[in-house]
Amino acid sequence: MTLNKATKTDTHTPDLFIGIDGGGSSCRAKLLSSDGAITGCGFSGRANPVHGVAKTIESIIDCSQKAIKDAGLEQSAIRNITAGIGLAGVNLPSLYEKINHWQHPFKRMFLTTDLHIACLGAHAKQDGSVIIAGTGSCGISIVGSKIFSYGAHGFPWGDQCSGAWLGLQAISVSLLAYDDLGPQTSLCDRVCDALDTNPREIADKMSNQPSKEFAKLARLVFEEAKNGDAVAISVLEDGVGYLNKMARKIMATSPGRLSLIGGLRSELRPWLASDVQDYLVDPIESPEDGAIYFAKSKAGQKTSVVQIQT
Amino acid sequence: MTLNKATKTDTHTPDLFIGIDGGGSSCRAKLLSSDGAITGCGFSGRANPVHGVAKTIESIIDCSQKAIKDAGLEQSAIRNITAGIGLAGVNLPSLYEKINHWQHPFKRMFLTTDLHIACLGAHAKQDGSVIIAGTGSCGISIVGSKIFSYGAHGFPWGDQCSGAWLGLQAISVSLLAYDDLGPQTSLCDRVCDALDTNPREIADKMSNQPSKEFAKLARLVFEEAKNGDAVAISVLEDGVGYLNKMARKIMATSPGRLSLIGGLRSELRPWLASDVQDYLVDPIESPEDGAIYFAKSKAGQKTSVVQIQT
Numbered sequence: 001m002t003l004n005k006a007t008k009t010d011t012h013t014p015d016l017f018i019g020i021d022g023g024g025s026s027c028r029a030k031l032l033s034s035d036g037a038i039t040g041c042g043f044s045g046r047a048n049p050v051h052g053v054a055k056t057i058e059s060i061i062d063c064s065q066k067a068i069k070d071a072g073l074e075q076s077a078i079r080n081i082t083a084g085i086g087l088a089g090v091n092l093p094s095l096y097e098k099i100n101h102w103q104h105p106f107k108r109m110f111l112t113t114d115l116h117i118a119c120l121g122a123h124a125k126q127d128g129s130v131i132i133a134g135t136g137s138c139g140i141s142i143v144g145s146k147i148f149s150y151g152a153h154g155f156p157w158g159d160q161c162s163g164a165w166l167g168l169q170a171i172s173v174s175l176l177a178y179d180d181l182g183p184q185t186s187l188c189d190r191v192c193d194a195l196d197t198n199p200r201e202i203a204d205k206m207s208n209q210p211s212k213e214f215a216k217l218a219r220l221v222f223e224e225a226k227n228g229d230a231v232a233i234s235v236l237e238d239g240v241g242y243l244n245k246m247a248r249k250i251m252a253t254s255p256g257r258l259s260l261i262g263g264l265r266s267e268l269r270p271w272l273a274s275d276v277q278d279y280l281v282d283p284i285e286s287p288e289d290g291a292i293y294f295a296k297s298k299a300g301q302k303t304s305v306v307q308i309q310t
Numbered sequence: 311m312t313l314n315k316a317t318k319t320d321t322h323t324p325d326l327f328i329g330i331d332g333g334g335s336s337c338r339a340k341l342l343s344s345d346g347a348i349t350g351c352g353f354s355g356r357a358n359p360v361h362g363v364a365k366t367i368e369s370i371i372d373c374s375q376k377a378i379k380d381a382g383l384e385q386s387a388i389r390n391i392t393a394g395i396g397l398a399g400v401n402l403p404s405l406y407e408k409i410n411h412w413q414h415p416f417k418r419m420f421l422t423t424d425l426h427i428a429c430l431g432a433h434a435k436q437d438g439s440v441i442i443a444g445t446g447s448c449g450i451s452i453v454g455s456k457i458f459s460y461g462a463h464g465f466p467w468g469d470q471c472s473g474a475w476l477g478l479q480a481i482s483v484s485l486l487a488y489d490d491l492g493p494q495t496s497l498c499d500r501v502c503d504a505l506d507t508n509p510r511e512i513a514d515k516m517s518n519q520p521s522k523e524f525a526k527l528a529r530l531v532f533e534e535a536k537n538g539d540a541v542a543i544s545v546l547e548d549g550v551g552y553l554n555k556m557a558r559k560i561m562a563t564s565p566g567r568l569s570l571i572g573g574l575r576s577e578l579r580p581w582l583a584s585d586v587q588d589y590l591v592d593p594i595e596s597p598e599d600g601a602i603y604f605a606k607s608k609a610g611q612k613t614s615v616v617q618i619q620t
Contacts, residue, residue: 050513050517051516091508091510092510092513092514092517093511093512093514094514095514133451150489151489151491151492151510153485153509153513153519153535154513156466157478157481157482157485157512157513157516158479158482158513168466168467171467172467172468175463175467175468179460179461179556180553180559181461181552181556181559182458199463200401200402200403201402201403202463202467203360203402203463203464203467203468204402204403204404204405206467207360207402207464209362242491244489246489246491249489249490249491
């Protein structure tokens with residue numbers, strides 16, 4: 001449905017919003033008109049400014065243009081769109097400033113973290129909490145006007161039990177096994193196969209690679225743990241121990257709801273402690289929906305959401 | 311002493327050799343004439359091609375020019391010098407090729423690993439073994455024609471108990487403590503002071519930094535461990551456990567001699583297991599001397615050393 005079609009049937013032009021969720025591996029956009037008549041979706045590459053502000057902006061533009069096209073609008077409509085953007089990495093003040101001062105093409109742009117929009121979406125802007133486990137990992141709880149956040153410190157020093165962290169551990173234990181300085185593990189062959197290399201050349205393949213390349217190896221840890229490899233199980237138990245601690249800290253803030261989201265949610269869930277699994281609920285809406293709530297709130301619409309301090 | 315002075319007193323021009331040892335934090339050169347009459351030293355910045363081939367070449371040239379100047383020679387003498395170069399990172403085949411095919415200014419250039427020249431120097435080209443613990447970590451044992459090597463897989467997936475690894479652990483445990491998801495540690499304040507930042511902005515400071523910047527934090531782990539901080543002690547014990555295993559693997563190859571070298575040698579030694587400490591001997595000569603042995607051997611001089619396969 002095009003903007004022209006929409007305006008022909010309405011007495012006034014509906015406001016246009018786009019919600020964008022950017023992380024270490026991909027960027028998603030959802031376009032929505034205030035009357036709900038116009039919708040569109042877009043998908044593009046990685047958008048974590050830690051690994052490049054220029055690439056992040058390119059991905060935001062790319063998925064926006066795809067959503068505009070998907071909605072049947074002219075690309076020039078971007079000038080009429082109010083954008084809510086949640087990005088990994090903008091909890092770092094310097095990166096928040098860089099993206100926030102970008103000469104963007106939107107009518108208005110409001111920036112926050114991927115964690116914030118994920119939580120707003122998962123609980124339809126009501127109180128609640130989320131743990132994201134995708135390329136990175138982090139958690140947030142929003143209770144009344146209080147916000148509690150955990151992790152989101154980045155890779156490789158943080159993001160325990162994220163895809164990137166699991167991939168890094170897979171490489172590390174493989175190299176220890178190769179040198180016979182750690183227990184033998186089926187991960188060593190699996191990692192070499194996945195990287196099409198041998199242990200001596202793993203570093204050659206992985207040097208200066210972004211976190212998403214490490215995250216691609218995470219599935220091997222789950223697969224080999226299921227196959228009974230003791231080292232893979234140990235890696236997962238270490239990582240999940242971190243997520244259990246985070247979940248219990250979040251549960252202690254009484255958020256009412258806790259959703260596990262991100263690319264690893266299905267594979268991780270059965271590894272979590274039973275008290276944590278019992279507390280989990282499915283998210284109501286997507287992070288992109290949360291980004292639209294955020295944009296509407298910041299644009300002065302009736303929708304009001306807790307503002308996160310960045 | 312200049313080349314002119316030397317040639318005036320000799321019946322023939324002595325051959326000139328330079329030994330260069332390049333790692334993640336610095337690069338050292340030693341110039342020596344075949345008659346021992348001309349000597350010079352040079353020191354420059356980091357020279358690990360994993361973190362940049364161009365910077366590595368710049369550092370090699372820089373320390374060579376300083377050694378030539380220190381020896382009282384004209385810079386044009388570089389064309390008469392046979393170079394032996396041992397670098398971190400060239401165990402990775404693609405980096406070995408890049409550096410080995412560099413249009414260097416020397417008469418001849420022979421390339422090997424930093425580990426190889428360190429071992430040749432430490433034992434005056436006889437059988438022996440070394441563990442290097444500096445910005446990175448690795449080990450090698452040369453027994454007859456056999457070479458056994460361990461580690462040298464790079465940071466952050468390998469190099470356990472290296473300066474960079476200890477620095478990374480210091481950051482990681484500090485952030486866990488900040489989120490109250492790990493035990494409290496005095497390292498958190500020390501790391502923030504050293505980086506002139508707060509826990510929320512550590513990632514901002516450290517993103518895309520080379521391993522030498524992480525290695526600068528290693529001293530905090532030793533200091534806080536000495537002060538009794540349980541987390542710092544635990545980090546050190548984990549790392550030293552790896553070095554003990556490596557040392558015992560090396561000792562099992564019967565190298566006769568094992569030297570601990572690199573920037574952390576003095577601080578690490580008292581943390582090693584007593585059987586490992588008892589086996590350690592002081593190195594006889596420097597890695598730069600080892601690089602000169604290597605160059606002489608490759609250049610067909612009487613000195614012969616085991617060749618490492620790269």
